[in-house]
Amino acid sequence: MASYSVNDAAVHYAERLIRARQYVLSSEWGEAQPDAAAENAYLEKHSWDDYGAWHLGLTKGATDETKARYAFVLGDFRRIHRSALIACVYRAAEWRHKKVELAAHRLLQLLDEVAGME
Numbered sequence: 001m002a003s004y005s006v007n008d009a010a011v012h013y014a015e016r017l018i019r020a021r022q023y024v025l026s027s028e029w030g031e032a033q034p035d036a037a038a039e040n041a042y043l044e045k046h047s048w049d050d051y052g053a054w055h056l057g058l059t060k061g062a063t064d065e066t067k068a069r070y071a072f073v074l075g076d077f078r079r080i081h082r083s084a085l086i087a088c089v090y091r092a093a094e095w096r097h098k099k100v101e102l103a104a105h106r107l108l109q110l111l112d113e114v115a116g117m118e
Contacts, residue, residue, distance in 0.1 A: 001095065004057035004071055006103045013053040014074050018111045022079045025115055029083035032076055039067065042077045056088055056107075057100045072100055074107070082111055 017023065024032070034042070043051055048065040052058075054077060055070035062069040072088045075081050085108040092101035111117075 002062075002071070003060045004092075004097050004100050005060060006099050007052060007056055007058045007070070009049070010053050010056050010074065011103055011107065014056075014080055014107050015110060017075075017080050018107065018114050021114065023111055023115070024075075024079050024081045024083075025117075027081050027083045029081060029087050032081055032083065033073065033087075034076055038077065056104055057092075057097065072104065080107075080111065082108070082115075085111060 039051070052070050054075060055073055057071035059069055059071055072092065074084050074088065085104050088104035089101055089108060092098070092104060
């Protein structure tokens, strides 16, 4: 099983987007989640650092500047999705990636606070 570290750059980027209200509160993540074509299109116009900023986890041992390096996507390359954060919490908890789980949970709490969902 892969192991992950928390991508601090993604945490900070997500916090900025959330505070700027660049989020979607209600979406079906399975439908909104970027597919391979959307990822490729994004990478054609953006750097690997930009791509990485949308991923909460960094795969330990994976080569930099490859899709395999990044895990736990947070949004659709435009906005953070609440459903993506929930999926990150769930998936990280399911596979016992505790640090990623807690980072996703903190971002979810921030989003709910900013959105007035307390």
